[in-house]
Amino acid sequence: MIASPSLQRATHAGLRRGGALVEAAARLDIHRPVVGVRAGGSTLLVVAAVLSHVFTGAGIPCPLRTLTGVPCPLCGSTTSVRDALQLHLGAAFAASPLGLVTLVAAAVAVVRPAAIVRVATSRWVLALVPLLAVSWAFELHRFGFLHL
Amino acid sequence: MIVDALILSVPGVAVIVGVVLAGGFTNTYRTYPNGTTVVVGNGNTHPAAVLAYILVGVVGLAYFTFFYGSERGQTLGMMAIGISVCDSATGRSIGYWRGLVRILLQDVLAFICFIPAVLNYLWPLWDPRRQCWHDKAVDSVVIEAR
DSSP states (O other), X not given: OOXXXXXXXXXXXXXXXXXXXXXXXXXXXXXXXXXXXXXXXXXXXXXXHHHHHXXXXXXXXXXXXXXXXXXXXXXTHHHHHHHHHTTOHHHHHHHOHHHHHHHHHHHHHXXXXXXXXXXXXXXXXXXXXXXXXXXXXXXXXXXXXXXX | OHHHHHHHTHHHHHHHHHHHHHOOOOOEEEEOTTSOEEEEEOOTTSHHHHHHHHXXXXXXXHHHHHHHXXXXXXXXXXXXXXXXXXXXXXXXXXHHHHHHHHHHHHHHHHHHOHHHHXXXXXXXXXXXXXXXXXXXXXXXXXXXXX
């Protein structure tokens, strides 16, 4: 049977599977989550390691905090990671406990990326909500917006 | 993987080198009612600093635009890891213009606020085609290069 020109074109762009045309992208070898997670974790660790040892205090300040003075839940995480990598764990915790959590997560992402993927795609990912809420409360308290 | 990440951090290192070379940074601080003092600015109106930011910004943009848009669709780090970026329908190169938009969107997100920037990078974990928002914007997808 000779396929019609339109079907030929479609088959060329796609893939015939089970009688149905599958989108061409289905043939693309889309990267596995573990590959992305490991790349992200190792990038974070190395960039942080470099930053923590040549940190000059220079950088583009957070627009939100510069404009409003209000910290977000992620506030202090750069400082925290830097301090932790300089082995000032107390200072790191004081800046942002979330920074320490991020550092541990990045290390796990490099060594056991599948574990990160499992957690991120399960209902456990919802634990991020209270985690961020606590972190925000911590930062609001640190900046004097919240009195406990 | 550490080597891969080192390569990926090249633009980051370029930023630091640029900033250090620029010199003359004077941090400005804000002291909160409870005594907490934080850096809110760092003399980035200093001409040398402005020049450094522009230089490293342009170098970073050029680096990613060139490699994303190249025929292989790989930065040096992506080559090391064995991944590449391509058109989500044809699997071909996305070209320089889409490469430029792809890196610009990442930069803009990072500049506006940390939260959407982080969410963008985590998005592939929950996306069926493992795309970040900047991938969706330019119809690209990250594949494992053979």
